[in-house]
Amino acid sequence: MVEAGTNLGLGSMYVKPGLEPMQLPPPPAPKLLGPFEPVLKFSGFDCHKLRKESIRSVRGIATAVIAVLILAILVLEAFTLMGIQGKPFTIGWAESTLYAFMAMQALISAISVMCWSRENFISQFEDTLARLRTMRLSTSQSIDDYTSFHRKAAFMIVPIFVVTLSTSFYSSVTNRYQLNDTSTFYSDSFVHQVAPFIDFIGCIASSLAIVMYVTVNTALNREIKHFNKELTNSARFQQLTLPQVLNSYSKRHSDLIQLTQFVNRNLSKYGAIVPFFTLTSFVNVAYIVGSFKESLDPVMNVLFYLWMFLAMALTIAGLAPLVKVQDNIQETAEILMHDDVLQTCGDDQMHHTYRVTLDRCLHSNSKLLFMNAFPVDSQSFNRIMFFVPNISTAMILYRLSHPFL
Structure with missing residues (x-):
């Protein structure tokens, strides 16, 4: 057992008799959005001026007008696509459903970004994260460096624009929705003529939403993972048997769980629905590719494959970060459960602190609910990834057994 007054082996913490652990000066809080922050500011989706104290100002009124116009445009496209009539299991029905749900995705993304900016969610998260950084026992240059992450994020949102706008421009130029044949659905709505403009707005909304969503979860994951790394080191050197060390970890863990719950409450606008x-x-586009490949023109054939990739990528981006959060929280519990020295400690107060921390890992309500019904963790994610593609397979088999549909 490590005695008070000894170096704890982390290279950054020294416990003096009767004193709390010394902590390093807090690292500078990074701006999580980085280059995406000015993009948000000038995109029309930044609604921080709609807060109570500034909504009556000129900029507040202008922001409200722009927000209403954007939402009205996206709602118009979504409901136009949802209102298209088509015989079930035909290519027109599947294609219109694909576009309708992607339009709804863009609409929810726009609402989410507007709500997050109005509620100052990112700034609140950064402030809480900065306070948690002061509780670290060691520093890491990589944990607070988001430069590489921002590059990857910029690269990953490119397909949203490429796939969506390519389809929109091609369909507008060829006027394929008004051919009234069996190659797609029929619609004479003027919305399809201005679809490239509307879809560009939707692409911005989708990109900003997924970047903000993944960035927050990435920052949260990094902090919990760093906590687990330090907890592992402390357990290895039997430091958790020191009351002040264990209490410090317990308080820090409580703050991390509360931060996770705060994040889930705000991100549920997006993560539970999109x-x-x-x-x-994805189900509809996979059905199109599997059932109507021979009847598609080459351009649309390629675009549908890209849509399939994009839909699945957005799905994984919406669920995988939540899974990582839960995996890291579960790892904390495993570290504590595997510390035999701490479990056999005879101090009642320390054993109580140990049990409270462990129970917090195992029983805290820290999971975001998919569709507000299904807690997202690794098991539910694997089930979704297994069952959903098979829905497309079932639809394809049904179509093959009913060739005259």
């Missing part, structure tokens, strides 16, 4: 829309889009 993956359902993208999954439904």
